[in-house]
Amino acid sequence: MTSSADFLDDFLTFTLADQRPDATSGTTASGVRWTWQGEGVLLLEPAQEPTHSVLVSAGIHGDETAPIEMLSSLVADIARGRAALAARVLVVLGNIGAMRAGDRYLDDDLNRLFSGRHARFEQSREAPRAGELERAALEFFAAAAHPKWHIDMHTAIRASVFEQFALLPHTGAPLARAMFDWLRDARLQAVLLHREKGNTFTHFTAQEAGALACTLELGKVRPFGQNDLARFAASDAALRRLIAGEANAEHAPLRVFTVVAQIDKQSEHFVLNVASDVPNFTAFAAGTELARDGEYRYRVSHDEERIVFPNPKVKPGLRAGLMVVDTTESTLASLD
Ligand SMILES: [Zn+2]
Structure with missing residues (x-):
């Protein structure tokens, strides 16, 4: 040493x-x-x-x-x-x-x-x-x-x-x-x-x-x-x-979500219809209009979608939020 x-x-x-x-x-x-x-x-x-x-x-x-x-x-x-x-x-x-x-x-x-x-x-x-x-x-x-x-x-x-x-x-x-x-x-x-x-x-x-x-x-x-x-x-x-190199036999429950859509900010006219401090994974029901930008609208199309990383302040052309749905059962069943 x-x-x-x-x-x-x-x-x-x-x-x-x-x-x-x-x-x-x-x-x-x-x-x-x-x-x-x-x-x-x-x-x-x-x-x-x-x-x-x-x-x-x-x-x-x-x-x-x-x-x-x-x-x-x-x-x-x-x-x-x-x-x-x-x-x-x-x-x-x-x-x-x-x-x-x-x-x-x-x-x-x-x-x-x-x-x-x-x-x-x-x-x-x-x-x-x-x-x-x-x-x-x-x-x-x-x-x-x-x-x-x-x-x-x-x-x-x-x-x-x-x-x-x-x-x-x-x-x-x-x-x-x-x-x-x-x-x-x-x-x-x-x-x-x-x-x-x-x-x-x-x-x-x-x-x-x-x-x-x-x-x-x-x-x-x-x-x-x-x-x-x-x-x-x-x-x-x-x-x-x-x-x-150690394993732990105790496994906590884990929820799985899959991205189904991305909300993009296209221009400075972009409006996100959720509070700026809305928690990640907040759920919205089908039909909810979450964003608009000129002619563009984002509406929830699944029974329930959750929003992750919403940020209307990003530069135009960047992601202003991700939409995810719960896929816990199907994902865990698909693992080898
Ligand atoms: Zn980070």
Whole structure:
């Protein structure tokens, strides 16, 4: 062990302070091999042959502090031998510039710039980071011949009928029971299934590297240092079991929702007919007009649809809300 590994005790503070380690790789007293791959990107490898690979990211949105703190604590525990490591783990703190500023992003939402979309945003301060994280993820997963996972941790600004929920990217690949079991272990209350390709980090790793990838929305947050991390204990424990290669036989119930429509903001005339602070997964009955924009109307066409991520303030051309329906029974019955 070298003294240069001390930064692992507080990877968050080290990263926010724009520091560099004395050496870019080393081995801790507990036998964990670490490689600092660049700002906010850290590879951790167990002493023994790894059984799987897990990319864990937080701070893709800079103001979503609690999962960032949770991940930094996990790094310290792995380095000190307090958290068991059976997997190769790539730790990613995403939008560091925005983290320093305490903002969601500086110029553009980093989680809309993956799968090459960053090339169309040359002036954006987020664009180079999206490219860096794509390369780091591909390099990490290219060296993995075993199960590949990507857990991308976020927090929501708005209230939600289901406080903690996950989103799974759509790649056309069958849904994996292992992922649903893990989401239940993490006590997520709901999972949202996308039906179209996206530009999120998890979509990129699922599509390009075949990772079992999920985006977690873990509830509301406060500024750094003011979070009650107990509220994130279940996902923290499940993440620790995942990297330790342990399974939990206890599985909490999980509701499944599938995206059936997207409300798009087409112009500045766009009007969303729901309160700006309506909780995620609020249900609306068939026939309800939820949005209008010139000639365009969005009306609920299923018996019941729920709205997720409503935001009338996005730039024209962007998504102003997702509509989902409950598919719990059919989805769980379809798993292998
Ligand atoms: Zn987020």
